[in-house]
Amino acid sequence: MIGERIKRARAAAGLSMQALGEQVGISANMVKKYEHDQSMPSSGVLLKLATALSVRTEYFFRPAQVTLGEVEYRKKASASAKLLKKIESDVVDQAERWLSLKNVWPNFPIASFNYQPDVPVVSTLDAVEQVAAKVRTDWQLGMNPLPDLIDLLESKGILVIVSNVPQADKFDGLQAKISGQPIVVVSSHWPGCRQRFTLAHELGHLVLHGLLDESLDEEMACNRFASAFLLPEVGLFQHLGERRSNVDPKELYFLKHEYGLSMAACLYRSADLGVITEEKKxxxxxQFSKNGWRKQEPGNPYPQEQTLLFEQLVYRALAEGIVSESKAAELLQMSVMALHKQRQMLAEAV
Known part of the structure; x- marks a missing residue:
């Protein structure tokens, strides 16, 4: 048990056995023995391992084991196997804490995702557009901008994990399941518009599962779903009109900050709906490429999205007497003293 956890935390930290051993003051061979459960680290070594791996000592003894089911990465070609391993280790650690929290509740207050639109087989991108509009209608979202996509998905039973693993430009997203509950992973290093597109794209995979005709490319369909879900046709027409000979980049910037969709995605959307021609796009x-806007769009980035659901449920469980302070501190990865200050709404000591 401890060996597997050391191995997973080392992968998440991106350390070799040699590098970890040097930080802890042991040999790489001893690290190998720990990871294969051929030897048990002393309490002193365990404390050093926890410090080097940026985990609490309780991590090594956590009983819950999580296996990610149906993992689907959206990754760029430059994403290395080492990077994906770090991401997966981080996700598994967060998912384990989710499952540990879920298991202490008599009735977990988060519903399971079970939405399936009542539509025929989807064989065109225009039909994907209609599915996105139907989801908005079924969920009573109207056609206005969606201010908090993470909160919306979590309210529908889709858990969202925000990973702090760096090198985010080489990773586009991950969808998996834990105990049958879908999770979507985004990076804390992305601008908000990229987080939102990934969240909407992965929602597209869940909603369109089993509905797509074989002739339709699933990734292309989910991209169209994401754009249509975030920026409905009526919103685009209202702001740009139905037919234009050209659009100004500043118009795309305004759309970005109203709907949380990148300028590039708004440009694609304009061509998809025939507002501008493919040639004009x-x-x-x-011009975007010449200005360097393909890599970094101009002006202020769209604000990042945050998830507070896990922390909220921990404090709710604490208030209801479902968990003790020590268990809550373990779940939140902080000391009992720090948790106590948080509960009393006291500022951290300087």
Missing amino acids: RQIFI
Whole structure:
């Protein structure tokens, strides 16, 4: 048990056995023995391991084991196996704490995701557009901008994990399941518009599962779903009109900050709905490339999204007497003293 946890935490930290051993003051061979459960670290070594791996000592003894089921990565070609391992280790650690919290509740207050739109087989991108509109209608969202996508997905039974693993530009998202509950992973290093598109894209996978005709590319369909879900047709027409010979980049910037969709995605959306021609889209993208906007769009980035659901449920369980302070501190990865200050709404000591 401890060996597997050391191995997982080392992967998450991106350390070799040699590097970890040097930080702890032991040999790489001893690290190997620990990871294969051929030897048990002393309490002193365990404390050093926890410090080097940035985990609490309770991590090594946590009983819950999580296996990610149906893992689907959206990754760029430059994403290394080492990076994906770090991401997966981080996700498994957070998922284990989710499952540990879920298991202490007599009736877990988060519903399971069970939405399936009543539509025929989806065989065109226009039909995908209609599915996105139906989801908004079924969930009573109207056609206005969605201010908090993470909160919306979590209210529908989709857990969202925000990973702090760096090198986010080489990773586009992950969807998996834990105990049958879907989870979507985004990075804390992305701008908000990229987080939102990934969240909406992964929602598209869940909603369109089993509905797509074989002739339709699933990734393309989910991209169209994400754009339509975040920026409905009526919103685009209201702001840009139905037919234009050109659009100004500043218009795309305003759309981005109203709907939480990148300028590039708004440009694609404009061409998808026929507001501008494909040729005009191509010309504008050429200008984007010359200005360096394909890598970093101009102006202020769209604010990042945050998830507070896990912390909220821990404090709720604490208030209801479902968990003790020590258990809550373990779940929140802080000391009991720090938790006590948090509960009393006291500032941290300087």
